[in-house]
Amino acid sequence: MTATPDIETLRKALKRVADPEIGTNIVDLGLIYRLEYANGQLEIDITMTSPACPMGDLIIDDIHAELERLLPADIEVKLTVVWDPPWQPSMMSPECRGRLGWQDAG
Template structure:
């Protein structure tokens, strides 16, 4: 998945948190277990996850939906939070923030996801 240049894939964790928290890659893998039930693809491959941060304050994720009118948005946020909480110690807070800028587009999907869904470049 490629993100717009203005959106970092992740921000480095603080040194004090890095030993207590899973890596950004592990957090991303947990989020890849969350599917958009209407599309049948995971939110990472769909390009819905814009940023993952982990530091002493906890874990924070910026994600979007394919449309502001997405009826499954609440379910997706709840599932994302649940997957991250399975991976984290219970005292680590998880914040999921739904963002609308930049707007989602099929160009944010992984090439494999685009091919599976029949989206041409």
């Protein structure tokens, strides 16, 4: 039986998932709002940089693929796309803001 990875391990794995339009990972972009084990499943709340994001389905598929590599088969993933609060550049990590030229985003 595969051990259940801790949240930090999962967060690191999600850094391998990029928003293809921006070329930056979804963790540093600030798209992961919640990542926790609850009720016998992994619950994830994510957002997109825009409700009209054309890459949303691809990002979601990539998240599932990355997590399937790590999680035991008995752990269900409940992924919810949320729009509140709306994503803003200030949600990016400082390093990400710097790479993308958003130094003044606060």
